[in-house]
């Protein structure tokens with residue numbers, strides 16, 4: 121049920137983001153979700169792509185510092201308070217969300233959120249039986265077709 | 266163990282008398298035989314007679330590498346070619362090489378000096394010694410070669426280059442001591458590991474005789490662990506004779522000078538003023554017996570310190586610290602002397618940092634700033650910003666402890682810092698540019 125997320129170290133200088141996304145485009149890698157967190161000098165780019173293993177291989181071959189980690193993708197109703205409900209459910213179980221980023225889906229009335237927690241299994245367990253559903257890697261990409 | 270015990274343990278007073286006598290001789294010999302010195306000493310009004318004590322050396326003008334280049338190829342030779350038996354040259358990264366010539370006596374002295382230092386770290390006639398310095402115009406290989414033969418070692422002159430073959434000889438011959446640059450010795454160890462050669466094949470190797478570049482404490486630790494050896498350093502430069510000017514003893518608490526042949530002093534690299542014993546500055550060396558190419562107060566550009574205390578090993582000769590840096594690399598930042606080698610040693614001691622770094626010096630307003638850039642190659646730190654920030658803070662803190670000034674620490678992407686072959690040029694000084 122986990123999603124493979126790619127993290128990339130990017131220096132804040134003109135053209136770097138274009139270079140990196142260019143490498144992915146050249147290898148026909150489709151980016152579904154993206155988040156960038158940065159300081160004044162550098163940032164970490166986080167991506168959800170259709171073929172993370174190939175993406176990592178190509179990035180590494182280009183000498184880019186990058187890694188893969190497992191994160192959770194959850195589907196929540198596209199309405200006020202839904203995200204905060206999800207976070208509350210997790211924190212009630214003592215699970216801390218380190219970062220999260222949302223992206224819209226073609227599915228009407230739903231939003232997907234990538235969440236990064238220390239313990240994926242515990243988070244998945246905590247969400248069981250709630251209205252929040254876990255989304256798999258294939259699901260994300262099937263829906264975009 | 267001693268090679269020439271009488272000289273190596275000569276009482277200091279007696280040694281200094283010998284040095285003074287030889288210094289006077291060298292001054293007159295230079296004035297008589299080298300037009301460059303005839304002029305220079307004449308202008309300064311210096312003759313051997315005027316040198317009353319060793320401290321009078323400060324009145325002699327220093328000699329630089331540029332002087333040797335300007336007199337290329339043989340202008341600094343004090344003997345006609347009929348008395349010269351060997352010529353070496355060191356290739357400069359810029360300009361002409363510096364050329365040195367040796368008489369028969371010079372070669373004899375050279376191998377004596379080197380043999381003393383080799384015996385001082387435990388080399389004996391039982392040793393099988395492999396020389397992995399490149400043979401040729403470079404003084405390193407032949408300098409060690411003749412000294413090792415003088416001691417009675419079995420010399421394996423395999424030179425540098427073919428690492429797999431070097432490893433084969435080392436294993437099959439049961440080599441006990443290795444002569445190399447510390448960098449090459451590390452590379453050999455890595456190669457052996459990559460090829461999955463069992464390190465037990467090299468169990469007879471016990472001694473590392475490293476030179477041509479200094480070994481940092483971090484490199485020494487890696488070399489000793491990797492090869493299971495006792496790693497030692499010796500020091501020299503072709504202008505002065507080649508290796509064998511100074512070297513460690515088994516105590517490894519500084520490098521003993523062959524002081525009956527070389528007179529060292531420490532000066533302020535900017536003002537050239539003589540510094541007191543124990544102070545750190547640029548090393549100047551005067552040759553005391555050289556016939557082929559005698560040099561007065563040669564500026565080595567190496568930054569070090571001299572220690573006149575008698576060593577635990579019993580040798581009375583002065584010891585120099587490991588070279589701390591080069592005066593031509595030295596940066597003066599907010600009044601503090603900073604050596605790139607200090608920064609390198611901090612960076613190499615921290616995991617997760619690649620070996621490539623760059624220093625940028627800027628002038629912001631009236632203040633100089635130093636930025637240290639290193640490449641982030643470890644992808645395990647990408648999960649949390651705080652990991653990278655922690656690493657930056659750690660580097661910053663350790664640099665401040667070592668350098669005494671605060672600097673900016675930046676992480677950059679891999680392969681963005683230029684790779685250098687040979688001597689790395691890691692400093693970008695933007696202070697005098699707009």
Ligand SMILES: [Zn+2]
Nearest residue numbers: 514516576578
């Ligand atoms: Zn000693």
